[in-house]
Structure formats: C-alpha cells, structure tokens
Amino acid sequence: MLPPGISGGALYSSVAKKRASITDLAQQLNVSVSTVSRALSGHRTISEATTRRVVTLAKEMGYQPNNLAAGLRRGRSNMLGVVVPHIDGNFFSQVVKGIEAAASKAGYHVLICQSNENVAHERENLETLMNAQVDGILVSLSRTTREFRHFDKVRKRDIPLVFFDRILEGHDVSAVVIDDRAGGYRATKHLLEQGYRRIAHFGGPQHLNIYKHRRQGYEDALREHGLPVAEELVCICDMKMEDGSAGMRQFLQLPQPPDAVFSASDFTLVGALEVLKEHGLRVPEDVGLVGFSNELFSRLTEPKLTSIDQHCELLGRSATHLLLQTMEEQGQHLPPRHVVLQPNLCVRASSLRTGTAATASVRPETIK
Amino acid sequence: MLPPGISGGALYSSVAKKRASITDLAQQLNVSVSTVSRALSGHRTISEATTRRVVTLAKEMGYQPNNLAAGLRRGRSNMLGVVVPHIDGNFFSQVVKGIEAAASKAGYHVLICQSNENVAHERENLETLMNAQVDGILVSLSRTTREFRHFDKVRKRDIPLVFFDRILEGHDVSAVVIDDRAGGYRATKHLLEQGYRRIAHFGGPQHLNIYKHRRQGYEDALREHGLPVAEELVCICDMKMEDGSAGMRQFLQLPQPPDAVFSASDFTLVGALEVLKEHGLRVPEDVGLVGFSNELFSRLTEPKLTSIDQHCELLGRSATHLLLQTMEEQGQHLPPRHVVLQPNLCVRASSLRTGTAATASVRPETIK
DNA sequence: GCAATCTACGCAAACGTTTGCGTTGTAGTT
DNA sequence: AACTACAACGCAAACGTTTGCGTAGATTGC
Numbered sequence: 001m002l003p004p005g006i007s008g009g010a011l012y013s014s015v016a017k018k019r020a021s022i023t024d025l026a027q028q029l030n031v032s033v034s035t036v037s038r039a040l041s042g043h044r045t046i047s048e049a050t051t052r053r054v055v056t057l058a059k060e061m062g063y064q065p066n067n068l069a070a071g072l073r074r075g076r077s078n079m080l081g082v083v084v085p086h087i088d089g090n091f092f093s094q095v096v097k098g099i100e101a102a103a104s105k106a107g108y109h110v111l112i113c114q115s116n117e118n119v120a121h122e123r124e125n126l127e128t129l130m131n132a133q134v135d136g137i138l139v140s141l142s143r144t145t146r147e148f149r150h151f152d153k154v155r156k157r158d159i160p161l162v163f164f165d166r167i168l169e170g171h172d173v174s175a176v177v178i179d180d181r182a183g184g185y186r187a188t189k190h191l192l193e194q195g196y197r198r199i200a201h202f203g204g205p206q207h208l209n210i211y212k213h214r215r216q217g218y219e220d221a222l223r224e225h226g227l228p229v230a231e232e233l234v235c236i237c238d239m240k241m242e243d244g245s246a247g248m249r250q251f252l253q254l255p256q257p258p259d260a261v262f263s264a265s266d267f268t269l270v271g272a273l274e275v276l277k278e279h280g281l282r283v284p285e286d287v288g289l290v291g292f293s294n295e296l297f298s299r300l301t302e303p304k305l306t307s308i309d310q311h312c313e314l315l316g317r318s319a320t321h322l323l324l325q326t327m328e329e330q331g332q333h334l335p336p337r338h339v340v341l342q343p344n345l346c347v348r349a350s351s352l353r354t355g356t357a358a359t360a361s362v363r364p365e366t367i368k
Numbered sequence: 369m370l371p372p373g374i375s376g377g378a379l380y381s382s383v384a385k386k387r388a389s390i391t392d393l394a395q396q397l398n399v400s401v402s403t404v405s406r407a408l409s410g411h412r413t414i415s416e417a418t419t420r421r422v423v424t425l426a427k428e429m430g431y432q433p434n435n436l437a438a439g440l441r442r443g444r445s446n447m448l449g450v451v452v453p454h455i456d457g458n459f460f461s462q463v464v465k466g467i468e469a470a471a472s473k474a475g476y477h478v479l480i481c482q483s484n485e486n487v488a489h490e491r492e493n494l495e496t497l498m499n500a501q502v503d504g505i506l507v508s509l510s511r512t513t514r515e516f517r518h519f520d521k522v523r524k525r526d527i528p529l530v531f532f533d534r535i536l537e538g539h540d541v542s543a544v545v546i547d548d549r550a551g552g553y554r555a556t557k558h559l560l561e562q563g564y565r566r567i568a569h570f571g572g573p574q575h576l577n578i579y580k581h582r583r584q585g586y587e588d589a590l591r592e593h594g595l596p597v598a599e600e601l602v603c604i605c606d607m608k609m610e611d612g613s614a615g616m617r618q619f620l621q622l623p624q625p626p627d628a629v630f631s632a633s634d635f636t637l638v639g640a641l642e643v644l645k646e647h648g649l650r651v652p653e654d655v656g657l658v659g660f661s662n663e664l665f666s667r668l669t670e671p672k673l674t675s676i677d678q679h680c681e682l683l684g685r686s687a688t689h690l691l692l693q694t695m696e697e698q699g700q701h702l703p704p705r706h707v708v709l710q711p712n713l714c715v716r717a718s719s720l721r722t723g724t725a726a727t728a729s730v731r732p733e734t735i736k
Numbered sequence: 737g738c739a740a741t742c743t744a745c746g747c748a749a750a751c752g753t754t755t756g757c758g759t760t761g762t763a764g765t766t
Numbered sequence: 767a768a769c770t771a772c773a774a775c776g777c778a779a780a781c782g783t784t785t786g787c788g789t790a791g792a793t794t795g796c
Contacts, residue, residue, distance in 0.1 A: 019525060021782055032746045037784060047744060062521065068445055068501050069782035072436040072751045079500070087464065088664070093456035097482065109500050112480050114465065132447070132477050133436050153430065157387060270668055296456070297665035300638055389752055400776045405754060415774060437752035440781045 020061040028061075029053055040065070071133065079109045080323065081129030081137040085117045085166075090296045091312050092140070095164070098316020099138060106324055108135070115142040123150040136160040136323045141167060143238070146207055160326040164319035165310075167209050174326055174336040176319040180210050183308040183343040184217025187262045187290040190306070190345055192225050194353045196260035196288045200233040200251050202244060202268045211236075214264040214292060233258055237268070244271025252279060260288035260351070266295040266307055273301060273350075289350040303349035310343050388429040396429075397421055408433070439501065447477045448691065449497030449505040453485045453534075458664045459680050460508070463532070466684020467506060474692055476503070483510040491518040504528040504691045509535060511606070514575050528694040532687035533678075535577050542694055542704040544687040548578045551676040551711040552585025555630045555658040558674070558713055560593050562721045564628035564656045568601040568619050570612060570636040579604075582632040582660060601626055605636070612639025620647060628656035628719070634663040634675055641669060641718075657718040671717035678711050 022040075026033045031050065039046045039054035046054075057063075071077040080103050084092045096112060103110050111132055113125035122142045129137055130153070137159060139151075148171055154161055163175040191199050201218050204211035219229045232254055237243035244267065251258050252275070263269045269291040273283060281287055283303055291298060294309035318339050326337075390408070394401045399418065407414045407422035414422075425431075439445040448471050452460045464480060471478050479500055481493035490510045497505055498521070505527060507519075516539055522529055531543040559567050569586050572579035587597045600622055605611035612635065619626050620643070631637045637659040641651060649655055651671055659666060662677035686707050694705075 023782075033783080034747080034785075035745055037782095038745090041784090045744060050744080062524070064498055064525075066440070066501060066782050067499055068436045068440040069751090070784070072434070072440055072753090072781090073783045073785085075751070077436055086461075087455050088458060088461035090456060093454075093461065096455065100482065104496070109479060109496065111477060114468065128472070128477065130432055131435055133434060156430070157432075297668050300665050300669055302670040391752075401753080402755075402777080403775055405752095406775090409754090413774060418774080434752050437781090438754075440751090440783090441753045441755085443781070 019066075020058075020063045021066065022063075025054060025057055025061065025063060028057060076135045077133040078107060079111055079132060079134045080320070081111045081113065081125075081132070081134035083113045083115055083122060083125045083129070083137065083139045085140060085142050086114050087112065089293075091293050091310065094312030095140075095316040095319075098313035098318075099320050100316075101313070102317040102320035102324075106320075108324075117143045119145045119150075126150060126154060130154065130157065130159065134159070136162070136327050138319050138323055139163050140165045141208065143205055143208065158330070160323060160330065162319055162323040162326060164315060165210060169207065169209055169212065172336050174322060174338070176315060176322055176339040176341065177209065178310050178315065178343050179340050180213035180343070181217040181220070183292065183310075183345075184214035184262065184264070185221045186217070186343075186345045187292070187306075187308055188218045188221035189224075190347065191260045191262060191288050191290055191351060192221060192227075194260075194284075194288055194351055196353075197227065198230075198233070198256060198258045199227075199260045199262055200258035201235065202239070202247055202261065202263035202265065202272070203234060203236045204239045204264055206236065211264050218262055239265040239268055241267050241271040244268030244273075245275050246271075248272035248275040252281075258287070260290075262290045264292050266291035266293050266298045266305060269305055269350075270297070270301060273305075283350050284353050288353065294346055299348070301350075306348045306351035307346050308343045309346050311341055315341055387434075388426075388431045389434065390431075393422060393425055393429065393431060396425060444503045445501040446475060447479055447500060447502045448688070449479045449481065449493075449500065449502035451481045451483055451490060451493045451497070451505065451507045453508060453510050454482050455480065457661075459533075459661050459678065462680030463508075463684040463687075466681035466686075467688050468684075469681075470685040470688035470692075474688075476692075485511045487513045487518075494518060494522060498522065498525065498527065502527070504530070504695050506687050506691055507531050508533045509576065511573055511576065526698070528691060528698065530687055530691040530694060532683060533578060537575065537577055537580065540704050542690060542706070544683060544690055544707040544709065545577065546678050546683065546711050547708050548581035548711075549585040549588070551660065551678075551713075552582035552630065552632070553589045554585070554711075554713045555660070555674075555676055556586045556589035557592075558715065559628045559630060559656050559658055559719060560589060560595075562628075562652075562656055562719055564721075565595065566598075566601070566624060566626045567595075567628045567630055568626035569603065570607070570615055570629065570631035570633065570640070571602060571604045572607045572632055574604060579632050586630055607633040607636055609635050609639040612636030612641075613643050614639075616640035616643040626655070628658075630658045632660050634659035634661050634666045634673060637673055637718075638665070638669060641673075651718050652721050656721065662714055667716070669718075674716045674719035675714050676711045677714050679709055683709055 022033050022036050026036045035046060035050065036054050039051040040058065067078065082096065082099055084096065087093050087096060100110050111129060111134060113128060115122035115125055119142055122145060137154060140163065148168060161173065163173050165177060167173065167175045167177065188199060201215060203215045206212050222229055235247040235250065237247055247268065248271065261272060269289055273289065276283055276287055283289055289305060291305050291307040294307040298305040298307045318341065322337065322339055390401050390404050394404045403414060403418065404422050407419040408426065435446065450464065450467055452464065455461050455464060468478050479497060479502060481496060483490035483493055487510050490513060505522060508531065516536055519529065529541065531541055533545060535541065535543045535545065556567060569583060571583045574580045590597055603615040605615055615636065616639065629640060637657055641657065644651055644655055651657055657673060659673050659675040662675040666673040666675045686709065690705065690707060
C-alpha cells in the first residue's frame with residue numbers, strides 16, 4: 001500500500017515529464033480526441049463552450065501540437081526546402097529573409113541548405129530535403145551546375161519545385177528571375193551616357209541565365225550606340241575578387257585599354273578597383289565602374305560602387321508565393337510559370353564623371 | 369471485366385504516384401515490415417541474403433524513408449533548431465556553415481531562424497522550433513534580449529539548449545563563447561604597442577557578455593599600461609554604421625580627441641572611418657583603428673581594417689558538438705558546461721603606424 | 737406526433753515507422 | 767530422443783494526429 005497522498009501515477013509523472021498530447025487533454029475533459037482536435041483547429045461543428053474549455057486547458061497544460069504526427073497523417077510536413085549557393089553575401093541572405101517571411105506567414109517552416117557552389121553538394125542537399133519530407137523546394141543553382149539530372153528524382157516524386165535567380169537555360173521549369181538583360185542594358189547605357197566609350201565586361205559562366213543575360217544587355221546597349229562588341233574586352237571568369245584583379249590586369253595590357261567596366265558582380269569589381277589604384281588610375285575620372293548585386297560592401301569602397309540592385313527580399317517572397325501556388329495546383333500539372341522582376345540602377349561615385357554634360361540628368365540614387 | 373493486361377491496381381497506380389513505403393517493399397518480397405525495417409537499418413538478426421534483397425529492391429523502387437513517421441515513433445525528429453540575430457554579415461553565416469557541417473555529419477537537419485535582433489521575434493522563433501519538434505536548440509541572443517523568461521518553456525520541456533557567442537550574464541547555461549576579454553585586450557594592446565595613447569572605444573549593450581567582456585579587455589590593457597579609463601572616450605551604442613559616424617563626430621569634438629579607436633564591431637568602424645575622412649584625418653597616421661569580427665568588408669575599406677577574427681566555423685562546430693553531447697546525456701541533468709575559444713588578431717593597415725619603433729615586431733597577419 | 741433536419745460529438749481507421757516479444761526451424765549437446 | 771541454444775523472422779502495439787462516417791439528442795415543419 002502507498003501512503004495517502006502519493007499515488008503511483010504521481011510518482012511516475014514526477015520522473016517522466018511527458019509532453020501533453022491531444023489524448024491527455026481529451027481525458028481531462030471527458031471528451032474524445034477528435035473533439036479536441038477539431039476544437040483546436042477551430043472547426044465550427046464543435047460548440048463554442050467546448051472549444052473554449054479545450055483551448056484554455058491546452059494553454060494551461062502548455063500543449064504543443066506534434067507536427068510530426070500531424071504531418072504523417074495529413075501527408076505533408078509543412079516544411080519548405082531551400083537550396084542556395086551560399087548565405088554569406090548580401091544577395092542570398094536577403095532573399096532567404098524574404099522566403100522565411102512569406103513561408104512563415106503561410107504556416108511553413110524553412111529548411112536551408114548551402115551548395116557552396118558545388119553541384120555534388122547540391123545533389124546531396126536535394127536528398128537531404130526529400131528525406132526531411134519537405135512539401136516543396138526552392139533552388140538557386142550552383143555555379144558549377146551544368147545539367148539537370150539530379151532534379152529528376154524530385155520531379156518523379158512530384159515535389160513542387162521552383163527556381164529563383166539562377167536557372168539553366170533551355171529547361172522548362174517554374175522560376176522567379178530578375179530581368180538581367182535589362183539590368184545589363186541599363187548599367188551599360190548609364191556608362192555610355194557618362195561619356196565612357198570603351199566599356200569592358202566581367203561575366204560569369206554563360207550556361208547560367210543570369211550571366212548570359214547580363215552580357216546580352218551589355219552588348220545590346222553597345223550596339224544601340226553604334227559601338228562594336230570587342231572580344232578582347234569581355235572576360236568570362238568565376239566572379240571572385242581575384243578574378244577581377246587578374247582580369248583587370250589583362251585589360252590594362254591591351255593596346256587600347258578600356259575606359260569603363262560593367263561587371264556582372266560587385267566582387268570582381270573590388271579586385272579590379274585595387275588593380276586600378278595600383279596603376280595610379282583614378283575612378284571614375286579615368287575608368288568608370290558599374291557592378292551587379294548591390295552588395296553591402298559596395299557602399300564601403302573608395303569610391304562607392306554603382307551597382308544594380310535586385311530587390312532581394314521581394315525576389316524571395318515572390319519565389320515562395322509561386323511555390324505555394326504550385327503546391328496548391330498540384331494535381332493539375334499546369335505548365336511552368338515564370339515571374340520576372342525588374343532591377344534598379346543604384347548610381348554612386350564609381351561611375352559619375354563630374355563635369356560631363358551627360359551627368360546633369362543623373363543624380364545619385366538612394367536605396368530604400 | 370477489365371480488358372486483359374489492365375488490372376484495377378495498375379490503373380489506380382497510374383494516377384496516384386504514391387511514394388514507396390516500407391510496407392510496399394515487404395509485400396513485394398513476401399516478408400514482414402519489421403524485417404524490412406531491420407534490414408534497412410542494418411540489424412544483424414536479419415540474414416545477409418534478405419538484407420541484400422531488401423536493399424536492392426529499395427534502391428530500385430527509389431524508396432526514401434519517411435522521417436516524419438520514424439520521428440513520431442522514436443520520439444525525435446532528427447532536427448536541430450538554430451536562432452541567430454541575422455544571417456547576413458560574415459560572422460553568423462560562417463557560424464551557421466559550421467553548425468550545418470557538424471549537424472549533417474551526425475545525421476541531423478538544421479532549421480534556421482532569424483530574430484532580427486528583436487526579442488519578440490526570438491520568442492516566436494523558439495515557438496516555431498518547438499512546434500517543429502526539434503531535438504535541440506542553438507541560440508545566439510538578439511541584442512535586445514535582456515531577460516530569459518521565454519526560455520523557460522524550452523527548459524520545462526527538457527529540450528537541450530546550447531548558447532553560442534552571445535549569452536546573458538549571470539545565467540547558468542551551456543554555452544560556447546569566444547574569449548572576448550582576451551580579444552579586447554589584444555586589440556587594445558596592439559594599439560598601445562603602435563604608440564597610440566588616447567584610445568577610444570565603441571561598445572554594444574553591456575548586458576550582453578560579448579560587449580561587456582570586450583570592454584573589460586580594453587580597460588585591462590589601458591590599466592596595465594598605466595593609462596586612465598576616460599569616461600568620455602567610451603561610446604555605448606547599437607553598433608550600426610550610423611552609430612559609428614555619430615560617435616566619431618562626438619569624439620572629435622572633445623577638447624582632447626582620441627588618437628585611436630578600438631571598436632567591438634567592424635560596422636561602427638566603417639562609419640567612423642567615413643567621418644575621419646570628412647575631417648581630413650588620415651588613418652592610421654592620425655588615428656588608428658581596430659575592429660572586431662573580421663567582416664568580409666574589412667579587407668575592402670581604404671585603408672583595410674585591423675580586426676579580431678573569431679574562427680566562426682569552429683565556433684559553430686563546437687556549439688553543435690556540445691549540443692549533441694548534451695542531448696546524449698539527457699536524463700542525467702549534468703551541470704551546464706562552457707567552452708571558450710580564443711580569437712585572433714588580424715593586423716592590417718588601419719592600425720599600422722609605419723615608422724614607429726614598436727612596429728618592428730608586428731607583421732601583417734594573413735587569414736587562414 | 738412523426739419524419740426530417742441539425743447540432744455536437746464519438747468511433748475507429750489511417751499515416752509509415754520502430755521495437756519488444758513471440759514463434760518458427762535448424763543445429764548442437766547430452 | 768529430448769533437450770537447449772540460437773538464428774531469422776513475424777505479430778502487433780505504439781507514436782499523436784486527422785478525418786470520414788455514424789449517431790445520439792434537440793429542433794423544426796407540417
């Protein structure tokens with residue numbers, strides 16, 4: 001016999017510390033589990049009185065629904081997967097912020113994976129996410145991704161898939177992208193308006209839409225101005241700082257070096273800027289610079305870099321919305337959709353040739 | 369009757385596209401589900417032959433285990449939660465990289481939440497993570513977190529909790545931190561060795577360990593040199609760029625302005641640097657600067673900023689290991705443990721007064 | 737006063753695993 | 767021959783939800 005006041009149950013519970021489940025609530029209230037479940041999800045077939053009782057007890061006992069169980073039963077996890085090349089740097093961390101905001105508003109959690117610009121990693125990331133039973137996947141391709149085979153498994157499983165920013169050319173997928181051609185065009189045109197005439201270009205791997213289109217915009221602007229597209233003024237590289245230094249050194253050895261550079265990334269520009277200073281060339285007086293992505297540090301260099309801003313957060317939100325929409329229309333197998341966002345030119349000192357007539361109309365733009 | 373070759377099952381399956389489950393495998397092989405389960409997890413009570421059969425069929429059918437179901441049954445989700453103030457900036461994105469690496473090596477997924485330096489957000493993040501049934505949580509506190517109450521719920525549920533970098537003073541929790549006092553001390557001592565004598569300090573909210581300790585190191589170094597700690601040379605702020613500008617402007621209005629600044633963040637230093645240039649003061653000749661965190665952009669300013677590097681990735685890995693260890697020792701309720709990592713001084717131009725005798729022993733340090 | 741309609745709730749199956757225990761069949765021991 | 771011992775596998779419960787269907791009792795319409 002136990003002494004009065006000490007039941008076996010109480011003794012046990014002082015050890016176990018089990019989380020309260022829906023069943024516990026049901027027992028305490030003398031109702032069925034289904035009633036509790038429905039009450040908690042606000043079903044209207046449950047009387048207001050019972051709902052109140054359930055909700056208050058739930059709060060009192062600190063009840064927290066078990067998402068695993070719910071997910072198992074409903075066939076979905078309420079989790080979204082994201083694969084990005086990396087989260088350092090301004091662009092992707094901002095995009096991720098947008099994704100998280102939109103996802104959590106819709107009741108989804110977000111699983112973030114980094115491919116480190118490595119296609120093998122990217123493949124693993126996809127496995128990881130599928131293993132975690134995510135309901136949908138957002139991907140921005142790594143720079144080394146040249147084929148699509150590792151996505152077959154995802155599509156076979158009918159897991160909704162939306163790409164953003166970086167996609168592979170010629171593949172029919174849903175995606176949210178920036179109008180990179182327009183970005184490249186505006187950047188180059190701005191340089192032309194500032195009076196620069198021999199404009200070089202740093203570009204990334206051309207199998208990626210973003211780099212290809214930025215270059216197209218660059219070429220379009222030149223042609224529109226009746227200028228030739230010089231092969232020796234285009235440098236295709238990996239977009240690292242070092243690549244910018246190396247590329248700029250090459251440019252400066254040309255018989256006719258460029259008087260401006262439009263780069264598809266701010267990173268290369270930093271390297272280029274260093275080399276220019278080494279050579280005693282002044283920016284923007286001798287050489288004008290325009291970058292892409294509007295990285296945080298672009299405001300910190302001397303001079304500050306003109307760059308194309310991509311509304312990163314909006315991009316993230318849009319991609320998430322498209323994914324959620326795709327998920328809703330699951331069975332229907334509608335054709336892929338594309339959303340195109342317009343980028344902004346952020347004019348700063350690196351491309352403003354003071355004293356030039358063309359400057360008059362352009363004023364430094366502040367970022368919202 | 370159905371026409372030959374078309375069974376009801378086939379017809380159905382052509383529509384449903386169900387993912388293969390362990391049960392499907394069992395049926396195909398005429399064994400029980402438990403056998404399949406054990407075979408897949410490499411149990412030795414299953415004959416080698418059957419194991420092989422199961423594994424090959426699993427691969428053939430593209431079987432992917434359902435983590436939700438497994439998690440439900442085993443009482444854990446194999447997911448870790450992380451709460452960071454933000455993931456932009458070098459520090460936290462690197463730390464997260466370390467966390468991910470260590471976690472995935474141990475078979476865990478990682479859920480990342482950003483508090484945006486907001487304690488209310490932080491509270492929501494915790495709810496989110498608990499809701500997602502994570503098995504453990506890693507937290508670096510937001511700058512506005514001054515009390516601990518929102519962590520009670522986590523501890524009540526016995527969810528293993530490890531803090532990293534930013535913790536609240538006087539709370540008994542497991543944590544992996546940097547030796548910030550040593551960092552502050554070395555930074556300040558370096559400035560003293562370079563001949564600077566009137567050294568100012570930018571600090572963050574003093575309820576956070578990191579800012580308090582960095583300041584302590586600063587003061588210790590001054591005292592050791594027989595220098596007074598001047599109240600007017602210490603600026604406690606929010607560590608934004610703007611705060612740096614504003615603070616520097618104040619410093620310059622003093623009757624005796626400082627000849628160097630040790631800042632607890634690189635960000636403020638960028639603002640300060642701008643102001644110094646405005647006033648025509650040269651760095652490092654007139655004013656020396658040393659920051660903290662070794663942000664990416666610290667190598668891009670003019671001049672490059674000397675800063676304290678924190679081995680971000682190692683920090684992330686250490687924190688994860690401590691968490692995993694804590695999870696293993698769950699029931700035992702051992703006392704909290706602390707791990708302290710040593711930071712590194714990265715000397716760059718902003719603090720190198722050439723021509724000073726003291727310079728001889730110090731050479732620019734490269735970062736691994 | 738009786739069928740029809742609602743309201744508010746309960747029953748039980750299902751989601752895909754894991755795991756303690758029970759059950760075969762075979763080999764080895766005495 | 768009767769026994770134990772062990773290897774290899776099956777049974778069924780359990781994890782915590784959700785949800786289709788069923789069913790009391792109350793209300794309505796005529």
